[in-house]
Amino acid sequence: MNLVLFGPPGSGKGTQSQLLVGHYRLTHISTGDALRAAIRARTPLGLAAKAVIERGELVSDEMVTDMLRSMIRPLREQTDSFLFDGYPRTIQQLHNLDVLVEEFTLTRPAVINLQVSDETLVLRMTGRRICAECKNTFNVYFSPPKNAGVCDVCQGPLLKRVDDNVESISERLRIYHEQSGPVLAEYESRGQLITLDGTEPSQVVFAKIGAALSEFY
Ligand code: AP5
Numbered sequence: 001m002n003l004v005l006f007g008p009p010g011s012g013k014g015t016q017s018q019l020l021v022g023h024y025r026l027t028h029i030s031t032g033d034a035l036r037a038a039i040r041a042r043t044p045l046g047l048a049a050k051a052v053i054e055r056g057e058l059v060s061d062e063m064v065t066d067m068l069r070s071m072i073r074p075l076r077e078q079t080d081s082f083l084f085d086g087y088p089r090t091i092q093q094l095h096n097l098d099v100l101v102e103e104f105t106l107t108r109p110a111v112i113n114l115q116v117s118d119e120t121l122v123l124r125m126t127g128r129r130i131c132a133e134c135k136n137t138f139n140v141y142f143s144p145p146k147n148a149g150v151c152d153v154c155q156g157p158l159l160k161r162v163d164d165n166v167e168s169i170s171e172r173l174r175i176y177h178e179q180s181g182p183v184l185a186e187y188e189s190r191g192q193l194i195t196l197d198g199t200e201p202s203q204v205v206f207a208k209i210g211a212a213l214s215e216f217y
Contacts, residue, residue: 002106003083007114009172010124011198017085019206029071030085031064054162056171065096076104091182110216111187112209114198118173125169129158
């Protein structure tokens with residue numbers, strides 16, 4: 001099984017990925033996480049991507065696709081089941097993923113599209129806090145930690161993502177609305193698209209993804 005998690009910033013792609021990878025034994029590939037790791041490691045890709053991500057813009061299709069290929073290659077001998085979180089985001093990336101699916105002989109992915117209103121997305125992103133140590137995610141509005149600023153799991157400090165500020169969020173949403181239409185239309189026309197309400201509680205969304213996948217596969 002291969003899955004793509006598609007949806008606007010803050011729609012719950014990362015949250016659902018954590019639930020799905022354990023249940024379906026998928027290898028999680030998040031382009032956002034990989035780019036943030038490259039920034040922390042100060043690689044050439046990270047140095048090029050840093051300001052782009054902070055502004056809320058997209059890293060170039062070519063750079064992010066090269067990165068994805070280099071992530072799949074060493075894993076492919078061990079698995080043929082991937083969860084692509086945050087890729088593709090543009091019609092060019094959709095075509096690039098078609099090439100990678102063929103290159104690495106993967107089955108065509110089911111594409112989960114999580115729908116959430118912009119108003120809720122803004123609250124989710126401005127309220128998001130991530131543990132600096134164990135990376136657990138909290139939300140000061142929807143799922144607050146027991147003690148403000150402290151991780152319930154490992155007591156590590158909770159931090160905001162640098163692109164979770166109002167200006168970057170607004171740009172991320174603008175770009176999502178500009179780029180997503182053709183991607184959704186193409187996957188819909190191929191019968192690969194599963195659209196779900198992403199505003200329901202995480203466990204409900206997860207159960208609905210499971211039900212939809214059992215029909216898809
Ligand atoms: P990326 O890290 O992928 O960010 P994003 O797409 O903006 O999505 P987020 O991580 O903000 O949100 P999410 O959908 O994972 O939601 P989450 O589960 O965390 O990308 C970052 C940047 O990298 C991009 O802007 C771009 O610059 C670059 N990039 C990445 N991929 C790229 C690509 N392919 N091409 C070019 N550039 C790329 O949830 C959010 C919050 O909501 C959390 O607080 C969570 O607890 C809460 N929440 C989640 N689900 C629910 C629920 N059901 N009910 C209530 N609260 C919920």
